[in-house]
Each structure stands twice: as structure tokens, then as C-alpha cells.
Amino acid sequence: MAPSGVASEADLLTRAVGDLATRTGLPVAFGGYEQSGAIDVTSVVGNRTGHLSTLVVEPTRGLGGRAFVERRPRLALDYRSSRNITHDYDRAVLGEGIATLFAVPVLVAGLPRGVLYCGSWAQTAFGEQTARAALQVAADLATELRVNDEVSRRVSRLAPAAPAPGLDAASREELREAYAELRRIGAEVADAGIRRRLEAIEERLATLSHDRAEPEAALDVRLSPRETDVLACAALGQTNAEIAAHLTLREGTVKSYLQAAMAKLDAATRHAAVTKARRAGLLP
Numbered sequence: 346m347a348p349s350g351v352a353s354e355a356d357l358l359t360r361a362v363g364d365l366a367t368r369t370g371l372p373v374a375f376g377g378y379e380q381s382g383a384i385d386v387t388s389v390v391g392n393r394t395g396h397l398s399t400l401v402v403e404p405t406r407g408l409g410g411r412a413f414v415e416r417r418p419r420l421a422l423d424y425r426s427s428r429n430i431t432h433d434y435d436r437a438v439l440g441e442g443i444a445t446l447f448a449v450p451v452l453v454a455g456l457p458r459g460v461l462y463c464g465s466w467a468q469t470a471f472g473e474q475t476a477r478a479a480l481q482v483a484a485d486l487a488t489e490l491r492v493n494d495e496v497s498r499r500v501s502r503l504a505p506a507a508p509a510p511g512l513d514a515a516s517r518e519e520l521r522e523a524y525a526e527l528r529r530i531g532a533e534v535a536d537a538g539i540r541r542r543l544e545a546i547e548e549r550l551a552t553l554s555h556d557r558a559e560p561e562a563a564l565d566v567r568l569s570p571r572e573t574d575v576l577a578c579a580a581l582g583q584t585n586a587e588i589a590a591h592l593t594l595r596e597g598t599v600k601s602y603l604q605a606a607m608a609k610l611d612a613a614t615r616h617a618a619v620t621k622a623r624r625a626g627l628l629p
Contacts, residue, residue, distance in 0.1 A: 352542070354378065354490065355387065361461060361486040362388040368478040371463040373443060375400075376451075378459035384409055393466075396440040402460070407434045409460040412448040416457055418480065419448045423468050444468040447476070449483040453490045461486070485536050492530060495523065496546060517629070518581075524550045524629045525577040529592060532574060551629045566609050566625060573627065575602040580619045580628055 352360075358376055366374040375397050377386035386400040402409045408430050412419040421427040424438060424446045438446065446464040450457045461483050524547060531543040568576065571592075578588040585603070589596040603615060610625075612618035622628040 352489070352493070354493065357486060357489050357493070358459070359388045361482055362390055364485075365461055365463050365479060365482045366390050368482060369447075369463050369475045371447075371465050371475070373397075373441065373465070374461070374463040376459060376461040377402075378451075379413070379457065384413060384460050392441060394441050396437040400434060400437045402434065406431050407438075408446055409448040409462060412450045413457045413460050416450050416452055416455075418450070418476070420471055420476075421446045422471060424464075438464075442466045445471060447471060447479055449479050451483050451487050451490070453487045453494070458487070458490060485539055488530070488534055488536075488539060489542070492527065492543060492546070495526060495530070520550060520629050521577070521580055525574075525581055525591075528570075528574045528577050532570070532592070551626060566622075566627065568606055568609060568622070568627060569602075572602050572606040572609070575599055576606045576615075576618060576622055577628055579603060579615045580623075 358378065362374045362376050365376070366372070371391075373389075373391040375386050375389040375392070377384045377388065377400075379385075383404070384402040386397060386402070389397045392398070402413075404410050404414045408419050408421050408424070408427075410433075411430060419430070421430060422445050424443060425435075443464040444467050446462060449461045451459045451461060461479065463479055527543060527547050527550070531540055531547070534540050534543065571594075574592055575588055578591055583591065585596050585599045588594070589599045592599070594602075603618075606622075607613070607615065607618045610618045610621045612621055619628065
């Protein structure tokens with residue numbers, strides 16, 4: 346089960362399959378994750394029969410099985426006559442009336458997690474724009490799964506400390522590392538919707554370790570995204586050079602962001618800036 350505030354993998358898949366149909370303009374889309382050594386299709390949109398809803402695809406078999414093991418998209422312009430795939434799943438695919446089918450693996454950290462499919466009932470040309478749209482949907486889903494993995498891993502480590510009035514030092518450090526990593530991932534994401542969901546998780550992490558026994562700081566401070574990124578790394582004790590490497594920035598740029606954050610927080614040192622940011626709820 347996904348942590349509170351984080352979409353479940355099933356919800357992410359359902360949303361991705363819907364996006365796939367919308368963004369490619371193709372009438373039918375479906376997909377599933379690898380479960381017990383096979384791809385279990387659990388989400389379908391645009392279907393006219395129930396054939397696809399119970400589809401289980403073995404690796405190397407069919408169009409999706411090849412895409413999964415080869416870790417690259419596969420296209421069958423004329424699925425019925427294609428000689429490049431096995432036809433183990435003709436009953437489901439042809440039973441649905443699909444003529445052209447495109448399968449895209451969902452790769453998380455380079456490893457296949459599942460497959461997304463989109464297709465049409467009539468044989469149709471498959472342009473570059475359609476392929477790009479499908480690949481982007483798969484990439485967006487992979488990013489969200491990667492974030493879920495990171496959040497779940499961190500939350501599971503923090504779970505034993507949850508019933509206590511506050512987090513212990515080790516748990517606080519783990520939480521702060523998670524926050525900094527999510528900030529780094531978010532900076533790599535182009536999709537605005539995914540960035541907003543990441544920001545919501547970051548806000549929850551920023552307040553999770555806040556000591557409510559401390560008086561709330563009367564600060565009306567607005568840090569830029571990069572100022573927050575740099576300060577989050579500084580909170581982990583990283584040097585300017587280490588922050589630059591982590592965020593793929595120039596060391597001089599890191600210094601400028603850090604100085605700007607310190608000025609906004611009216612802090613003479615980076616340590617003081619981190620302390621004030623935490624008290625203001627800007628950092629965990």
C-alpha cells in the first residue's frame with residue numbers, strides 16, 4: 346500500500362492508460378505491471394469486449410512480451426499478419442478487433458516494470474508524433490513509480506519512530522535525505538502535473554519532522570525552487586562542490602543560490618539559514 350498522500354501503483358497505471366489514449370488519439374489502450382514473472386493487464390480503456398481485461402503476457406511472448414524483455418518499444422502495423430512476434434495472444438487482441446498495436450515497456454531505473462499498449466481497430470499509419478506521445482506517457486509513469494519507490498523506502502525506515510512524540514536523530518536525517526532526493530528528481534521532471542504531485546509530497550515531508558513545541562517563526566519567506574534545493578543539500582552537511590555535483594550545477598551558481606537564501610532568511614551562515622528554514626517549515 347502506498348504511503349498517505351502518495352498515489353498507489355494501480356492508480357498511477359489507470360491514469361497512465363487513460364493519458365495514453367488521450368495523447369495518442371488511438372481508440373484503445375491497456376497496460377499492466379509484471380507480477381510473478383508475467384505482465385498482468387489490469388487497466389483497459391476504449392475496449393469493446395472483455396478479452397483484454399484478463400490478459401496475462403509472458404516475457405518474450407507476443408508484442409508486449411518482446412517489448413518487455415528487449416526494453417524497447419515494438420510496433421505491429423498489421424498485427425494479424427506480423428511475423429516478428431509470436432501469436433500466443435491472438436484470441437485477446439484479435440478478439441478485441443485490434444489491427445495496429447504499439448507496446449512500450451515501462452522502465453524504472455533501467456529495469457522493466459510493466460508494459461503499456463495502444464492500438465486501433467483498423468490498420469493505420471503510425472507516425473512519429475504518436476510514438477513520442479506514447480513514449481512520454483511511459484516515461485512519466487516510470488518517474489512516478491520511481492518516486493513512489495523512494496518515498497515508500499524512506500517511510501518504511503521511519504515507520505518505527507512514528508508513534509513517538511518526535512523523530513529520533515537518525516530518522517530525521519533519513520527524512521531530510523529523502524526530501525533532498527525528491528527535490529533533485531523533481532528538477533528533472535518536465536511534466537507539470539507530476540511536478541505538482543511531487544511538490545505536495547515535499548510539503549508533507551517538510552512539516553513531518555517539525556517540532557510543534559517550538560514557537561512558529563514569524564517569517565514570510567519565499568525561497569525559489571533552486572534556493573530550496575541548495576539549502577536542502579546544505580542541511581545534509583554537503584559542501585558547495587558536493588551540492589553542485591548532486592544538482593548538476595556550477596559551484597559558483599550554488600554559492601549564489603545559497604547566499605540568496607541566507608539573505609532572505611536574514612542568516613549570517615548556512616547553518617543559521619538551515620535552522621531558520623526548518624523553524625519556518627520550509628525544510629524538514
